[in-house]
Amino acid sequence: MPTHTLPDRRGHTRPRPSSPKSTSTATAAANPPSGAGGTGHAVRVFRVQQAFAELGGEAHSLRELAGVSGLDDSAVHRILQSGVGHGTFTQVGRGLYRLGSSAARLGIHALLHAPNVDAGEVLERLRHDTDGGMVFLYSLHSLTHFCGAQRQCTDMAVGESDLAEFGLTPRELMTLGRSLRLGASGRVILAHLPGPLQERALAEPVPERPGPGVYLDDDQLLATLPEIRERGYAVGIEECLHGWNSCAAPVFWGGSVMGSVVFLKPTDAMPAPSATDVAAVKAAGAGISRLLDGSAPLAVPHRGTA
Numbered sequence: 544m545p546t547h548t549l550p551d552r553r554g555h556t557r558p559r560p561s562s563p564k565s566t567s568t569a570t571a572a573a574n575p576p577s578g579a580g581g582t583g584h585a586v587r588v589f590r591v592q593q594a595f596a597e598l599g600g601e602a603h604s605l606r607e608l609a610g611v612s613g614l615d616d617s618a619v620h621r622i623l624q625s626g627v628g629h630g631t632f633t634q635v636g637r638g639l640y641r642l643g644s645s646a647a648r649l650g651i652h653a654l655l656h657a658p659n660v661d662a663g664e665v666l667e668r669l670r671h672d673t674d675g676g677m678v679f680l681y682s683l684h685s686l687t688h689f690c691g692a693q694r695q696c697t698d699m700a701v702g703e704s705d706l707a708e709f710g711l712t713p714r715e716l717m718t719l720g721r722s723l724r725l726g727a728s729g730r731v732i733l734a735h736l737p738g739p740l741q742e743r744a745l746a747e748p749v750p751e752r753p754g755p756g757v758y759l760d761d762d763q764l765l766a767t768l769p770e771i772r773e774r775g776y777a778v779g780i781e782e783c784l785h786g787w788n789s790c791a792a793p794v795f796w797g798g799s800v801m802g803s804v805v806f807l808k809p810t811d812a813m814p815a816p817s818a819t820d821v822a823a824v825k826a827a828g829a830g831i832s833r834l835l836d837g838s839a840p841l842a843v844p845h846r847g848t849a
Contacts, residue, residue: 587612588622591614591623592631594607594612595641595642596737600739602639602640602641603641605620605623605640608640626643627643662680662804662830665831666680668823669823669826670806672820672823673806673808673824674808674812675808676808676813676820677704677706678701678804678805679699679720680696680697680699680794680803681720681728681729681804682801683695692733692741692743693744694720694721694732695721709784711784715752722744722750723736724744724749724758724764725750725782726779727778727779727790727803727805728777728789728791728803728805730758730764730767730777731776731777731792731793731803731805732800732802734768734769734771734772735772735793736800741768745764745765754784754785754787755785756779756780757782775792775825776790777790777792778790779791780810781810787808788809788810788815789805789806789807789808790806790820791804791805791824792805792828794832797835797836801835803828805824
């Protein structure tokens with residue numbers, strides 16, 4: 544199979560960003576639903592919808608969708624044609640399909656009614672367990688064609704700090720905090736996004752006044768993502784801010800990344816995060832994810848109590 548490439552800002556080509564491989568479709572294909580009737584048909588419809596997310600990109604052929612969904616061509620064709628009539632799918636060109644406006648409305652509705660959780664206790668625990676780290680919670684803010692893929696700070700645990708020690712204006716802090724290509728908190732989200740959204744984030748310019756450790760080369764940045772997915776956290780060495788290091792973990796809702804939790808400390812206090820620091824930030828990410836899924840966060844003992 545040929546390697547897909549895309550042009551960088553200098554007109555050269557580089558491999559497409561790697562995105563996390565979901566096992567849901569593969570599992571469904573290997574274990575087809577038992578029984579027949581409406582339930583079996585509904586499962587097949589869901590498989591075709593999920594195939595669009597698995598494939599990424601804008602439009603796909605019937606054969607591509609059949610291959611990923613594990614269904615035969617005729618079944619996928621019937622589902623697509625029925626969905627076109629309801630606006631769930633749209634046929635573009637000859638034999639190509641994409642998700643339609645009805646699917647977009649469902650996604651918007653789901654995001655609008657995502658659980659609104661109070662993560663304050665989890666953030667304060669992380670601040671305590673990292674000996675006073677500056678803790679921030681980020682959520683995916685925009686996935687539109689107008690604003691690209693960005694994040695937004697939604698909560699923090701910083702004690703009495705007014706953030707003046709970062710040495711930036713509020714506007715500069717806001718700009719640095721939006722980019723997914725910058726810092727441990729951005730890259731840990733980026734690592735779990737589909738390839739097309741990674742491309743959109745990489746297409747944005749590096750914000751002004753980043754730290755000296757920022758990844759200016761797209762290939763070098765992309766090379767960090769598989770390891771982030773494998774180990775479950777990211778480390779930033781003066782990426783966002785001069786003199787500050789960071790460690791971040793992803794936050795998930797139902798298996799999809801929704802944001803990240805991060806703590807920052809001065810480089811002299813934390814040249815690199817310790818194993819205890821890493822465990823604390825991963826526990827915070829898992830705890831907030833459990834809140835989003837409707838469960839209480841796991842009780843994690845404070846440092847020094849166990």
